[in-house]
Each structure stands twice: as C-alpha cells, then as structure tokens.
Amino acid sequence: MKQAYVGVVVLFVVGLLTSGMFLLLSHLASAYRPSAVKAMPYESGIDPLGDTRERYSVKFYIVAMLFIVFDIETIFFLPWAVIFRDLGLFGLIEMFIFVFVLAVGLAYAWKKGALEWD
Amino acid sequence: MPSTLAQQLPDLVVGGEPVADAEASVSVQALRSRFGEAVRGVRMDPVGTPVVTIDPDRVHDALSFLKTDAAQSYDLLLDVMGADPGGDLVIQVWYQLWSMEHGRMLRLLALLPRANLSVQSVVDLYPAADWLEREVYDMYGVRFEGHPDLRRILMPENYDEGFPLRKDFPLRGRFTRSEQVRRALNRSTEDVYSREELALAGLLEGDPGADEGEAKDYLAGEKMVINMGPQHPATHGVLRLVLQLDGETIIRCIPHIGYLHTGFEKTCEYREWNQVVPYTDRMDYLAPMLYNIGYAGAVESLLGVEITPRCQVVRLIMSELNRLLGHLLWLGTGAMDVGATTVFLYTFQERERIYNLHEAYCGGRITTSVTRIGGMVADLPVGWLDACREFVNGLTATIDEAERLLTRNSIFQSRLVDVGVIDAEKALEFGLTGPNLRASGIAYDVRKARPYLGYEEYDFDVPVGVVGDAYDRYLVRIEEMRQSIRILQQALGRVPDGPINVQDPAVILPDKSEAMSSIDAMISHFKLVMEGVQVPAGDVWYSIEATKGELGFGLISDGGPKPVRCRFRGPSFVNLAALPYLVEGGLVSDVIAANASIDIVLGEIDR
Amino acid sequence: MADDRKRLPTVNAVGGDVDTGPPASWLITKVDAVVNWSRRNSLWPMPLGTACCAIEMMATAGSKYDIARFGAERFSFSPRQADLMIVAGRVTYKMAPILRRIWDQMPQPKWCISMGACASSGGMFDNYTIVQGIDQIIPVDVYVPGCPPRPESLLYGLMMIQEKIKGESLANPVHREESPDSAGKPNLPPEAIELVAQPFGNSTRQNRISGVEGSSAISRPRDRRERLLEHQD
Numbered sequence: 020m021k022q023a024y025v026g027v028v029v030l031f032v033v034g035l036l037t038s039g040m041f042l043l044l045s046h047l048a049s050a051y052r053p054s055a056v057k058a059m060p061y062e063s064g065i066d067p068l069g070d071t072r073e074r075y076s077v078k079f080y081i082v083a084m085l086f087i088v089f090d091i092e093t094i095f096f097l098p099w100a101v102i103f104r105d106l107g108l109f110g111l112i113e114m115f116i117f118v119f120v121l122a123v124g125l126a127y128a129w130k131k132g133a134l135e136w137d
Numbered sequence: 138m139p140s141t142l143a144q145q146l147p148d149l150v151v152g153g154e155p156v157a158d159a160e161a162s163v164s165v166q167a168l169r170s171r172f173g174e175a176v177r178g179v180r181m182d183p184v185g186t187p188v189v190t191i192d193p194d195r196v197h198d199a200l201s202f203l204k205t206d207a208a209q210s211y212d213l214l215l216d217v218m219g220a221d222p223g224g225d226l227v228i229q230v231w232y233q234l235w236s237m238e239h240g241r242m243l244r245l246l247a248l249l250p251r252a253n254l255s256v257q258s259v260v261d262l263y264p265a266a267d268w269l270e271r272e273v274y275d276m277y278g279v280r281f282e283g284h285p286d287l288r289r290i291l292m293p294e295n296y297d298e299g300f301p302l303r304k305d306f307p308l309r310g311r312f313t314r315s316e317q318v319r320r321a322l323n324r325s326t327e328d329v330y331s332r333e334e335l336a337l338a339g340l341l342e343g344d345p346g347a348d349e350g351e352a353k354d355y356l357a358g359e360k361m362v363i364n365m366g367p368q369h370p371a372t373h374g375v376l377r378l379v380l381q382l383d384g385e386t387i388i389r390c391i392p393h394i395g396y397l398h399t400g401f402e403k404t405c406e407y408r409e410w411n412q413v414v415p416y417t418d419r420m421d422y423l424a425p426m427l428y429n430i431g432y433a434g435a436v437e438s439l440l441g442v443e444i445t446p447r448c449q450v451v452r453l454i455m456s457e458l459n460r461l462l463g464h465l466l467w468l469g470t471g472a473m474d475v476g477a478t479t480v481f482l483y484t485f486q487e488r489e490r491i492y493n494l495h496e497a498y499c500g501g502r503i504t505t506s507v508t509r510i511g512g513m514v515a516d517l518p519v520g521w522l523d524a525c526r527e528f529v530n531g532l533t534a535t536i537d538e539a540e541r542l543l544t545r546n547s548i549f550q551s552r553l554v555d556v557g558v559i560d561a562e563k564a565l566e567f568g569l570t571g572p573n574l575r576a577s578g579i580a581y582d583v584r585k586a587r588p589y590l591g592y593e594e595y596d597f598d599v600p601v602g603v604v605g606d607a608y609d610r611y612l613v614r615i616e617e618m619r620q621s622i623r624i625l626q627q628a629l630g631r632v633p634d635g636p637i638n639v640q641d642p643a644v645i646l647p648d649k650s651e652a653m654s655s656i657d658a659m660i661s662h663f664k665l666v667m668e669g670v671q672v673p674a675g676d677v678w679y680s681i682e683a684t685k686g687e688l689g690f691g692l693i694s695d696g697g698p699k700p701v702r703c704r705f706r707g708p709s710f711v712n713l714a715a716l717p718y719l720v721e722g723g724l725v726s727d728v729i730a731a732n733a734s735i736d737i738v739l740g741e742i743d744r
Numbered sequence: 745m746a747d748d749r750k751r752l753p754t755v756n757a758v759g760g761d762v763d764t765g766p767p768a769s770w771l772i773t774k775v776d777a778v779v780n781w782s783r784r785n786s787l788w789p790m791p792l793g794t795a796c797c798a799i800e801m802m803a804t805a806g807s808k809y810d811i812a813r814f815g816a817e818r819f820s821f822s823p824r825q826a827d828l829m830i831v832a833g834r835v836t837y838k839m840a841p842i843l844r845r846i847w848d849q850m851p852q853p854k855w856c857i858s859m860g861a862c863a864s865s866g867g868m869f870d871n872y873t874i875v876q877g878i879d880q881i882i883p884v885d886v887y888v889p890g891c892p893p894r895p896e897s898l899l900y901g902l903m904m905i906q907e908k909i910k911g912e913s914l915a916n917p918v919h920r921e922e923s924p925d926s927a928g929k930p931n932l933p934p935e936a937i938e939l940v941a942q943p944f945g946n947s948t949r950q951n952r953i954s955g956v957e958g959s960s961a962i963s964r965p966r967d968r969r970e971r972l973l974e975h976q977d
Contacts, residue, residue, distance in 0.1 A: 048779050050852035050917055054924035057849050061822060064842030064849075065364045065377070066326040068338045076384030136385065136724070292873070293838045301872055310872030314941035315934035317872075318880055321837040322844055322930055367842055368792055370821040375794050375839060396839045397794050400871040415868070422796035466799075485806035492803075503796050503892055740795055 150581040153240035159187040190246040197257040217269035219277040220702040223304035258284035265568025276302035291395040338362040374739030390717040397743040405703040409669035418504040424463035433508035435679035435690035463684030471733035475552040511645040512638030553608040557719035557731030567715040571686025576602030576609040583682035607734035669698030707741030784909040786815040790826030794833030797860035800892040809895035823850040834862035847882040848927040876941040
C-alpha cells in the first residue's frame, strides 16, 4: 500500500520545488519598479470610472454554481474510471444511479431557465 | 424555394435624368416657388448637382420640405461640411442630399456671417447629422441650435486652442509644442468623460440619479461603466467605446473618436493639388488606391479634363483590386474577432499577393499614391496584367475556402445572425452607405447609380441583404468580392492602348525625354513644378463607391495651386454613428461582432 | 570568428575602444547570457497600432513574414503581459496620455519600438494634432523609419532590440531605471521638445494664411480672390 503512495509524494514534492524554483528565479532576475500608476486597474489606457467593488449581476453566480456542481460530478468519475474493472456490474449500476440523480438536477435547472442568459 | 427568397428584390437605385441647367431642376423650381426670396442663388456643380444657396434661418425648413415632399424625397443626407474661404468672407455650410426614389443629388448652401455663426440643427430630420454637425462645430465653431449634444468630436473635449479648420488658425496650432505636450498629458478624469458618462456612473454632484439615501434594489446588480478602447484588439483601430453594462447586457454605448485625428483636411490646404495625393493614401490605408482615384476624379471634374480611355480602365482595375484588398482585410479581421483565426492567415496571404501587384506598379505596398491629376504615376509595367489575371483567377478558391469555413458554421452563425440588426428605413436615417445599407435591403451602389470610370459598360450585380443583421453584411461583402472578381475578369481583357496620361501640358508633366530636348516641354515642366496645377475657381462634391460606403470629396478652389477646402467624407464616419443603435440591448460579445460587421477604418473616421 | 557572424553590424560612434567598466565575473556573465537569451527570444509585443503601420505590423504577423520565428507571435494587448511596445502609427495629442499610461502600466523589463516616420518624428504631419515623435512622451529604444516600413524593416528593428537585450546585465540595471514620479510626465524636458519639434523642410512653406493668398510668386493673389468671389453667389 505504502509503496504506491511514494510516487504521489515524490510528484507533489517535485511539483512544489519546480514552481518554487520558477518563482525564485523570476524574482531574482526581475526589475521590480512599482508605482501607483502601474498598480492602477488597466482600462485601455483611460482612467477607470467607478469602483471595482461594484456588485456583479447575479447571473454570473448562477453560471458559476452550476459549473461547480457539474465539475465535481466529473471529478467523481475519474476514480471510477481507474477501478472500473474491479467494481464490475455493481459499480456500473451505482454510478448510473449517481448520474441519474444529477441528471434530474440538470433537467430541473434547464426547465427553470437557469441555462438561459437573459 | 425558401420563403425569404420569394419576396421581391428591391429596385436598383439609378440616377435620374441629368438636367442641363440648374433652373430646370425639379427641386430648384420647388424651392424657388416655396421659399422665394430666401433662395439667394442657384448654380450648377461640375458634376451636375444643382447648388442652392439659401438663407441660414430657412435651412431647417428647406430640408424638412426636401425630405418629406413626395416629389423631392431626399432621404439620404450624405454630408454636412463647413468651409472657410478666409479673410472676412462668410463661412459656408454645405448640405449634400440624395434622393433614392428619384435618383437626384442636391446641395444646399448656407452662408453664415462671422458675427453670427449659428444655424438650426437638422438632427431631428436626419440623425446622420448628429456627428456631422458636431464635426463642423469642432472645426469651425458653428453653433447648431437644437443639437442634443453639441460638443467636440475630433479634438479633445477641453481643447481650447481654437477651431482648427478656420483660416486664421495656424497649421501648427496656437501653443508651443512643449505646451501642447504638457496639456495633453495633464488631462484629468473629468476631461476624458462627457457629462452624460459621468452622470451614468453617478459621479456628477447634485445629480438626482446619484444614489444618496435612495433605497437600492439589492437584487439587481450595479450598472458598470467601462471603457472599451482606445487600445483594444477588437475595435479595429483607436476607437473608444464607453459602455454602461448590466451584467453582460449593454444599456448605453457612447463612441469617442478623434484619437487618430491627423488634421488631413487642414494640412491639405497647405499642399498643392498633386501633393495631396500621398495624404489620401493614409486615410483609408486598407484600400488606398480608391482614395487616390476618387480624389483625382474630383479634381479632374473641377479642372474639366477627361482622362484617357486607357487611364479609365487602369483606374477601374485598381479600384476593384483595392475593393478586394479592403474586403479581404474585413473578412480576415472580422472572422478573427469572432474566433476564426485561420481565415485571417488565408486572407492576409491573398493580400500579400495584391501587395506584390501594388509594389510592381508603383513601388509601395500600402501607401501607393498612384494617381496624378490627369493620369497616373506611370504606365503599367510589362507583364503586370498577366500577373493580375493570375491572381484574380486564384482568388476564387480562397474565397470558397473561407466560405466553407464560415458560412454554414454554427458558431459563426450564432455569433452573427440577428446581431446588430438595422432595417432599411433606420439605415437611411443614419446615413449608412455601402454594404451596410445594401445589407438592409436598399440596392444603392454609386457604381450603378452615378457610373464613373466606365462602370456602366461592365456586367456586375449588386448584392442586397434582407434582414440587415451582421450575417447579411457578411454575405453581401462576400458576394461583392465575387462581383469584383467578375468585373476584373472583364476589365483585364479590355485595356486599350494609348497614352495613360492626358496630353495637356498644363496638367501633366511631359515625358522626361521631351522635357530635356524641347523648349516648350521644358517650360511646361518648369511651370508645373514651380506653380503646380492651377485648378479654376469653383467647387465640387464628388463621390465614388469605396469599400466602406460612399466616399465623398468636397473641394473648393480659388484658381490657384492649392485647395481652399479639401473635405474628405469618409463613409466610416457616418457608419460608426449607427453603432450605439446596433448594440444597445445586446451583449458585450455582440459589440465585437457588430463593430466588425460595419467595417470601419479609423483613418477615414478621424482624418 | 563564429561568434562575430551572428552579430549585426554596428556603428561604433565613439570611434575607438569603449570603456565598458570593470570585467564582470564568469558567473554573472553566464547568468546574464541565459536571462538575456530567454528574454530576447520570447519578446511578447504589445502592438499600439493606430494607423497604416499597424497594417504592416499585422502583415509581419502573417504567414509570409512571420514574426513567430522570433518568438514574438503572442501579441499581448494587455500591457501587463507584454515586454515590447510597438507604437505603429501616428499618435495624436488626444492619444498621448493613453500612450503614456499604457507605457507606465507595463512592468519591467520593457522596450519600445517606434515604428514608422509618424511615431518617430511626426512624419508628414507637422500640424496642430500630431505628436512630433513619441520620444517626447515615452523612452524609445529603436526607431524604425519608413512610411510605412516594410515588414522586413520591422523585423530588423526587432532584431536590433534583441541585440540591445544581449548587451544588458542584471548587475547593472541602468536600462531598468524607472522612477514612480516619472509616471504621466513627458519623457523630454520642454526645451528639448521645442528643439526636436522645430519645423524643417516643407513645413517652412506654411504660407497659406488666408484662403486667397497663394504660395506662388507667379500667379497674382488679387486675381484669385476676385475669381473666388465671383464664383460664389
């Protein structure tokens, strides 16, 4: 059991070291010259009008929430794909029930018009 | 047959019978009978347009009559331009009108005394006058009473050096260069936004809309005011759009132009007639020879010279080649804007082939400066026609390829169908011309309505759209490219022999060999170089069909070597004013698609 | 030597040996070589294209001239991710503060190519609205002349920027000097602006003061004024 996880740990550590190395090297080679104008939000070269802390339309939140739910569903498929053969018919039926439950949710969202922008 | 095709095709707009004398014109007689003493003068333009000088305070009534009366129905306002002859002479305002139904052109002239530079605005009759009058105000200081939003359009809003196109305004401006740079960089936020935009963002003090103590609707999102441009990949140049958004929906769109205002019209008043030609390249830099050819045609109409048959055919070939050049760029950048990057590479490859042809002819790829008054810079090189023929024969395959990629593509269709819809009546009111107007269903093409360069002898069709959406504009331009290929295939076989330039020593430089051997030729060479072409006193408003629409040239000459007024009516200037109508109510992504579909070029908008 | 063949010919304006300071250590030069190599072969241009030069810049990005061979095909329209600002086209006084703001918002290291005659000096437009050279507004590294410059010229300008980057050093950040106070200010002092913006050439024949006074000594102004008046009724 433990040997299988050594690979994961090594991958994790190498990933951390590599990204850390990139950040460190960029920091050493960079010329950091901050200024107030540089930090201003970019709006095609013009002074931005209004605050950046304005509320966004709720439509964006709806799209984001739906995305999260179905994205998590997709992630749950991945371990199933790895041990597909071991689980056999039982796993297949179980997953189909899982998909069916989420499909009912999708149908509800669709009917309610949550997928329409306007 | 699909039901949409069962409806009748609109009639092709053709010019009416030309009148020999201005007094014989139906409109002139109607104006005289209705306005009597207010009509100060009537004359004829070198291209056959009656010019009626009317009292400034009757201009609005006259235009109202001309628009609504059934026998006149001047429904397209082509141009509103100002002119300052200098000294203490009055400032002129020209109104150029066209009637679709009767095929007639008319010009109204109002002479404004310097003490009272004001005339009633005609925006309520022709929405196209909105931006056109703002430009006359910006450049001359003429106040248009009743204009809803009379502020500067090309110069910065707080510009206080004066009114640039007036003759007493020096070419380099009133302030020193360092002062101009200092002022330019010291602009504050209030200077860059108009009052309306500041009000939309709730930043104007004392504004009843600003929420102080008003119960906010917490379920509705705040409306954002953002800038799109001037530095932006999809605005096709330095165009700035201030958008008020509710989520992704556009509530208000306010275009700002003038970020490329180069002062062409002012600078050309300081150049001789032939020296203006290189300036014309730089306005519509996507199809430069069309500007060269149009300008030369305008001056030649003032001069009264008839170009040679060979020159006519060569100019026609160059016009159509440049129409292809402009449409290919539109296709490439338009497709790239909605995501189809491959088409950009294909069309630019074809444009490189046209650039090779340009370069073989005149040495320049983009800035060609290919016409001279009375002729062309040089005769065609040996083998040029064959190279052109080879190019034209190969182009159909590329257009087919681009159509295969785009026309039936569901993503492309969903980006363009029913986006930026404008119907025929609204399009006429906004003064749209060119493929934009034809896509809305009006078959108006200057090449058919008032043929020039011998277009009446060529077989070609004018495509029209049905709905007036971006997809129709796409289809119309694709078909126009195919029609241009058709014209080219005819024209390339019809180039007559003979001289390319007019054989008039007062207009065209003589051959170098003659100038070096004959004393007359040497004298005429000297006079032309030292004095320039002397164009007799007069004025003309001449137009051709450019890629973006009707390209107009308003020229005034005082008999000398330099123009008194050199107006360029860039079609994109008027077309862009319709953009808010096209995009308000749509999504942000529709702004990109609609902007690409009206095909603008900032060089001719800002001039 | 093999190394010499890869360098572009340069003109030694000083005429003689240039003092390049004390020799740097081997480690510094190697680190510099790696950093400069990676910077110059993946320049991300920010095209500030205004007019005709922008079309030639687009042609440079097309398949015939292909700026991608230099690693510069990723045109970044946001200054935050760009190294190289290519100002292609004429810049008006209305556009000048935007140009300066976008330059200020680009993070270091950054370079600037002034493409075309109008960006370099105002070009054929010596008038009330065009900035007579963007170096009055922002610091420029390479000027590419032409109206418009051919794509090959722009590529040569790009190669000159690459040469310039080759000569930089992390230990001597003179090229990376940028003071926060300089944001929004012109690049040249007012006296220098007046000096470089002096009219010359055809600009000195700006002699149409009123519509009826001519430039030619040969035709008589009075005749032309009369002709103009009798034509207008």
